[in-house]
Amino acid sequence: MPLLLSRSDLSPLAADDEALDDVIDAVQESLLRSHAGDRGESVFAGIGLPNGDELASQLAASSSGGASVRLFPRIVRGARRNAWLGIRIDGAAGEIDSLIALDDLNELRTSVPAAVGVRHLAPEQATTLAVLGSGAQASSHVRTFARVMPGLETVRVWSPTKAHREAFAHDVMARLQVRATAEDTVEAAVDGADVITAAGRTAPGEPAIPDPTAVRPGALFVSMTAAGLNLLPLGARLAVPTSQQPELVAHGFSSGFLRGGPPPAPPNAIELAQIIVNHQPARRSAAETMVYELAAPYLWDLPILTWITDWAKRNGVGTNFTFSD
Numbered sequence: 001m002p003l004l005l006s007r008s009d010l011s012p013l014a015a016d017d018e019a020l021d022d023v024i025d026a027v028q029e030s031l032l033r034s035h036a037g038d039r040g041e042s043v044f045a046g047i048g049l050p051n052g053d054e055l056a057s058q059l060a061a062s063s064s065g066g067a068s069v070r071l072f073p074r075i076v077r078g079a080r081r082n083a084w085l086g087i088r089i090d091g092a093a094g095e096i097d098s099l100i101a102l103d104d105l106n107e108l109r110t111s112v113p114a115a116v117g118v119r120h121l122a123p124e125q126a127t128t129l130a131v132l133g134s135g136a137q138a139s140s141h142v143r144t145f146a147r148v149m150p151g152l153e154t155v156r157v158w159s160p161t162k163a164h165r166e167a168f169a170h171d172v173m174a175r176l177q178v179r180a181t182a183e184d185t186v187e188a189a190v191d192g193a194d195v196i197t198a199a200g201r202t203a204p205g206e207p208a209i210p211d212p213t214a215v216r217p218g219a220l221f222v223s224m225t226a227a228g229l230n231l232l233p234l235g236a237r238l239a240v241p242t243s244q245q246p247e248l249v250a251h252g253f254s255s256g257f258l259r260g261g262p263p264p265a266p267p268n269a270i271e272l273a274q275i276i277v278n279h280q281p282a283r284r285s286a287a288e289t290m291v292y293e294l295a296a297p298y299l300w301d302l303p304i305l306t307w308i309t310d311w312a313k314r315n316g317v318g319t320n321f322t323f324s325d
Helices: 007-014 020-035 108-121 136-148 162-176 186-190 229-234 272-278 301-314
Strands: 003-005 040-048 054-062 066-073 085-089 096-101 128-132 154-158 179-182 195-197 220-223 237-240 247-253 290-293
Touching: 003 301, 007 096, 007 301, 020 054, 020 108, 020 136, 020 272, 020 301, 054 301, 066 301, 085 301, 096 301, 108 136, 108 220, 108 272, 108 290, 108 301, 128 136, 128 186, 136 162, 136 195, 154 162, 154 186, 162 179, 229 290, 237 272
Parallel strands: 003 096, 040 247, 128 154, 128 195, 154 179, 195 220, 220 290, 237 290
Antiparallel strands: 040 054, 054 066, 066 085, 085 096
């Protein structure tokens, strides 16, 4: 019988930073399966709603792990109820396994794969994280990055609104017990930082750091929207999760946010999965800057929704029900 998981059911999981270790591991294992040839398919699309919002959706399936559906609003901000949904589908039976409220967990879709990259691409003994953004994405990135940056001492945040970045810095200090500062400029936030994440809502291809020379040699820049490509002419090395992406069955957003499929990774991009498998260093020297780019379809939803479902079943959480009574 399908398992219905409400926001209140999942609130203990959403608040548990230590539980993030398991989902980071699960996404890394999924990446390695894809890299080894696990066939996958994906549909990523958005359609307009009468209220001016855009309903985004991703349907994904792998030959080894079943399928998933994720629905979420993309444009309109503010409090919203019953708007973020995940569906896990059993691969053998083709039946729905769980319906999952993703109000507090949707951002894991980007922050957990990003943390896998930080785990293997960050400079050794990284202590300083710069966050460009102060919303839910940024908060989730700080939480997951802290799990893979054991030496984290300082978080610097920049976002356009002073009150937002100051509140964000205060929340980080309270949660992680590390020094956190709100910076007045992008350049001040990234100056000397070991790891930088463009966790804000940057338009595809728009540089998150207008002056790339502000990034110190040897840093890691994490991007979801090709926001760090202006670092490449300065000698930065581009890394992608893997070239073995799921087949993109359909792709596009009615708003024009995304049209057509994303471009293929440049032939000189290094694959994170290859680094993990071969236990080789990502950098050819300590001064080589890395750009980790996540702007492509992957199968992240499936291991994340499986992790949530398995946690609920272990803890006796949720309500069993059936559509087909």
